[in-house]
Amino acid sequence: MSQFISTEKRTHYCGQVSVSDDGREVILFGWAQRRRDHGGVIFVDLRDREGIVQIVFNPEAGESVHGEAHKIRNEYVLAVKGKVRRRPEGMDNPNLATGQVEVVISKLEILNESKTPPFSFDEEDISENVRLKYRYLDLRRPAVQKNLILRSKLAIATRQYFNDNGFIEVETPFLGKSTPEGARDYLVPSRISKGAFYALPQSPQIFKQLLMVSGFDRYFQIAKCFRDEDLRADRQPEFTQIDVEMSFITEEDIMQMMEGLMKAIFKACLNRDLPLPFPRLKYADAINRYGKDNPDIRFGMEIVDLTPIVKNSGFKLFAEVAAAGGVVKAIKADSAAALSRKDLDGLADVVAVYGAKGLAWAKVNAADWTSPIFKFLKPEEAAAIGHTMNAREGDVLFFVADMPKVVHDALGNLRLHLGKRLNLIDPDALAFTWITEFPLMEYSETEKRYVSTHHPFTSPFLEDIPLMTTDPGKVRARAYDLVLNGSEIGGGSIRIHRQDIQARVFSALGLSEEDAKGKFGFLLDALEYGAPPHGGLAFGLDRLTMIMTRAESIRDVIAFPKTQKAACLMSDAPSRVSIEQLMELSLKIV
Numbered sequence: 159m160s161q162f163i164s165t166e167k168r169t170h171y172c173g174q175v176s177v178s179d180d181g182r183e184v185i186l187f188g189w190a191q192r193r194r195d196h197g198g199v200i201f202v203d204l205r206d207r208e209g210i211v212q213i214v215f216n217p218e219a220g221e222s223v224h225g226e227a228h229k230i231r232n233e234y235v236l237a238v239k240g241k242v243r244r245r246p247e248g249m250d251n252p253n254l255a256t257g258q259v260e261v262v263i264s265k266l267e268i269l270n271e272s273k274t275p276p277f278s279f280d281e282e283d284i285s286e287n288v289r290l291k292y293r294y295l296d297l298r299r300p301a302v303q304k305n306l307i308l309r310s311k312l313a314i315a316t317r318q319y320f321n322d323n324g325f326i327e328v329e330t331p332f333l334g335k336s337t338p339e340g341a342r343d344y345l346v347p348s349r350i351s352k353g354a355f356y357a358l359p360q361s362p363q364i365f366k367q368l369l370m371v372s373g374f375d376r377y378f379q380i381a382k383c384f385r386d387e388d389l390r391a392d393r394q395p396e397f398t399q400i401d402v403e404m405s406f407i408t409e410e411d412i413m414q415m416m417e418g419l420m421k422a423i424f425k426a427c428l429n430r431d432l433p434l435p436f437p438r439l440k441y442a443d444a445i446n447r448y449g450k451d452n453p454d455i456r457f458g459m460e461i462v463d464l465t466p467i468v469k470n471s472g473f474k475l476f477a478e479v480a481a482a483g484g485v486v487k488a489i490k491a492d493s494a495a496a497l498s499r500k501d502l503d504g505l506a507d508v509v510a511v512y513g514a515k516g517l518a519w520a521k522v523n524a525a526d527w528t529s530p531i532f533k534f535l536k537p538e539e540a541a542a543i544g545h546t547m548n549a550r551e552g553d554v555l556f557f558v559a560d561m562p563k564v565v566h567d568a569l570g571n572l573r574l575h576l577g578k579r580l581n582l583i584d585p586d587a588l589a590f591t592w593i594t595e596f597p598l599m600e601y602s603e604t605e606k607r608y609v610s611t612h613h614p615f616t617s618p619f620l621e622d623i624p625l626m627t628t629d630p631g632k633v634r635a636r637a638y639d640l641v642l643n644g645s646e647i648g649g650g651s652i653r654i655h656r657q658d659i660q661a662r663v664f665s666a667l668g669l670s671e672e673d674a675k676g677k678f679g680f681l682l683d684a685l686e687y688g689a690p691p692h693g694g695l696a697f698g699l700d701r702l703t704m705i706m707t708r709a710e711s712i713r714d715v716i717a718f719p720k721t722q723k724a725a726c727l728m729s730d731a732p733s734r735v736s737i738e739q740l741m742e743l744s745l746k747i748v
């Protein structure tokens with residue numbers, strides 16, 4: 159058999175062969191997904207990144223080709239040449255994009271053989287540990303390749319949009335200075351400066367602000383970031399941000415620009431047209447209505463405050479909580495009538511995770527309620543609750559009475575639980591919302607001081623600055639998050655561009671002038687050299703890709719991810735290093 163790969167080039171990807179190629183000679187490269195011998199005629203499903211096409215080896219093609227085809231096994235790498243033809247009548251495969259055609263092969267070259275893989279590439283139920291150990295094989299699976307191809311389209315669409323809108327892409331350093339705010343840093347020891355360490359960036363925050371001082375008024379970067387924190391399904395130790403900063407702007411300018419980005423991305427990647435502008439919610443409204451600052455607004459079931467109605471209630475628990483400064487709030491599920499008494503009582507376990515000491519419920523009937531608490535309520539109280547919640551027969555009401563944070567956490571998460579359980583969430587919906595006016599800082603019981611809600615460079619509302627010395631928790635931040643289907647996909651703020659305001663924020667956070675200089679001195683210095691008003695935002699590219707592909711884990715949209723223990727099963731990282739390497743860095747393992 160003559161070899162042809164060195165002289166002839168691919169004409170098509172496997173998944174792109176179509177009826178329009180009928181009768182055409184094609185050259186394909188790919189992997190043998192499966193081989194079937196039907197009485198002399200050999201069929202092989204040939205796969206590449208674009209899909210699968212059936213190739214056929216007839217005995218008439220010649221003994222050299224047909225004999226070589228008998229050697230093919232799963233995952234052998236093949237080069238083939240042949241003629242496209244329509245499949246025989248009744249033999250179409252509707253599950254394949256190429257299911258109406260096949261390629262009758264005249265030339266074959268086995269480019270490489272393969273060991274038997276540890277799993278089949280069309281399997282769905284594969285252990286994640288096995289997938290990650292053999293990630294280079296897992297990446298051959300069409301579902302995973304589809305995710306990474308969409309991720310590539312997302313990055314390309316992002317760059318195109320920002321280029322069209324006058325942004326300049328600038329890379330910022332990986333080796334920087336450790337700062338005290340945010341998550342734990344990944345540290346890198348310096349060989350030259352003994353005992354000193356770099357920190358990998360948790361974000362390019364300070365550098366992009368410095369670029370604004372430098373006059374690059376529209377910056378973006380698809381940036382790698384690192385955080386040494388506990389992991390979960392949508393979090394990785396190294397992740398990617400679409401990082402943006404702009405000068406001489408307001409929140410409105412940034413929101414409009416980012417809405418345009420989302421519109422461009424979803425059109426390019428999913429051919430979905432997004433209606434603009436996105437709705438907006440103030441932080442306080444989001445918490446009061448949905449219990450969360452990243453609300454899923456694809457369904458209703460909003461939280462309703464019943465405290466004014468029950469503060470003097472005959473139900474002792476409600477009255478006592480209200481008297482102690484707590485709140486009584488409820489949600490209404492209008493499609494939960496099928497839930498049994500056992501189901502309803504079991505929901506107490508859902509809210510207990512968030513600190514709630516109990517969950518009261520009531521099934522609304524035509525004349526009364528079926529509820530453990532109905533007998534304790536005055537008739538006028540039950541009527542007022544029903545009216546306030548617009549309750550109808552068959553609805554189920556759920557009540558939590560406690561301090562505001564506990565109530566919001568409990569009902570916000572119960573709402574999501576019921577939304578999924580009762581199939582209230584449209585999986586095809588794209589529900590964007592901006593969340594604005596976050597608190598600038600919040601009190602940390604652990605550190606016994608106020609800490610930044612976002613980061614210490616976020617600008618307060620100017621009219622709230624006097625509150626920094628009297629009631630820091632009430633200072634509003636000029637910050638904004640973009641939420642999609644209940645996931646925060648991006649967040650940012652207008653930054654502090656005046657050194658005097660920055661100093662006041664540091665002071666409210668308990669940072670002395672000396673500490674601030676030591677940790678952020680170069681930024682504080684830069685603010686004294688004509689820093690323009692500026693602000694920005696960063697999107698989590700991995701999380702956005704995860705939502706767009708409907709992946710269950712962020713690891714499914716990253717080529718070589720880490721496990722929940724921040725380990726790479728494929729390369730066995732992190733790993734121990736030699737004594738010589740440690741000595742060179744003046745380090746000792748304790």
